[in-house]
Amino acid sequence: MDLFQSKNIKPMLIGEMQEAFNNPDYIYELKLDGERCIAYLDKDATELRNKRNIKMLVKVPELSTIHKQVKQRCILDGELIVIKDGKPDFFEIRRRSLMSNTFKIRLASSRLPASFTAFDILYYNDHSVIDLPLMKRKKLLEKVIIENERIATSRYIEEHGIQFYQLAKQNELEGIVAKRKDSKYYCDKKTKDWIKIKYLLDDDFVVCGYIFKENGVISIVLGQYSGKELVYKGHVTLGISTEDFKLIESMPRISAQPFNELSPGNDTAVWIEPNLVCIVKFMMKTSNGSLRQPIFKGLRDDKDPTDCTIH
Template identity: 25%
Template structure:
């Protein structure tokens, strides 16, 4: 893939600023020190139907894993999930390699992934490495693709532009072992999206070059997907003696207003192991009647609390998922949002 594109003059602008040069001198440390945040709410990407156009946008691959913040301070590392849960022990290699970078203090923003044989991120493989939903295994083979730097050696960098933060990130991490740069691609958004889809990737991310780091989903970052992948709640399952792991299909729901709405079912994407483990979990959540009014024969109904990640090609006219495929369960610690339908 093409190398990351740097705007002319960016490095010079950073070098002239005493606030944003690499490691602060003793004099600078006396003049200014920003307390290191205990946690930063992540900047989230807003779903967009098409890639934006213009030189003000930078583009990256959309990685399919768990969003993590890696905090390095005084020779110690904390790895926090999007929901603020401490998962340092579950990513031991990333934690080790973060210390090996030799930074005094830093907060890296990135995505932990497990790669398949093609080099693409595989959410299901990451879930299996962690032992499935509620599992306690460590994903020693996971890789962190770092794409932002929020704090470095006594400096809070969130007010800087994306270009400035990226330059400091490139200088700071010097890709090491399990920690790699999420490269910025020198390409037009539409052409890059087409290539990503041809390679079987999930999609791309577009980011405003001149934007500071703002928590929440404000539109500075956009996600454009080849195949939609969203989180839905499981309403019930159809037992099957012929299907892998004994699950014929899952009935799914999205949020609509303050309630839930049925969005169809998924019957592919399972392995014998993932379906067997899922069925065991679902059995512990069985209820007599569906959580929302539904008529379906042969279904076992469950409490609608399990968030499943589902890939699909869109919605039919009657609101059902098209070509849905099961990818795995989301952890509560990940706090991925359940798909929201427009209200009627």
């Protein structure tokens, strides 16, 4: 089936995390702190869909005319971002993706407009280009987009990954991604052709419950899947916004904890249906898999809870 007509692409995913390295067989791009999206663009319309194939244009109406910035019908893979204080701000794009009030969305889009940064092209003119090597796709991408303040092409450098990573670190950016120059695009697959090199570590967890502590402190109980089993992964207390907790607290409660094994210290937990996903930042994982200095980064609705797996 034609990729453009079916509009059901699940993007290729990063398959590995490593330390920074130099290699002439790779290009290096900034890892933008936003929300991954596939853009379907032709002469008449823009359509943006996230990783779960949910339509996103209603959340970012300021991007409804980016199809006018491409020279051919195309499908682009990229990142929805909101720039705040000169950097992509994950909280702002996540906040927008959770909004439903049209007036508030319009207000947010005029105050801090979103943009789309394309780093790959999957379809050009009337055919799929996923079997072309990455560098040929990059040339097509540069050829097809007319950049403006709402749509841009991701910049990259060749060979010098260590220096580029150091630059990202100095600017407290999320990190970089290394991509093999001759790699094809594999929809809905994790591949080691793309390597994540992160300065700020984070991971996705299922929100399984919450605990009220002294002095109004709230702790979120975290889990990740191992096969079909939900495994307890500890708590996060810092960084939880009132907005996020209201959504967590509104989830249906369940009578029993959802794990096979549970550590002590959860006697007063309120257990909820494990349907929400959150991102947690941390300094490192200990040898037993617990998180050191975890900070709640925010809820996300572009990932299914069953995709939060132990690795």
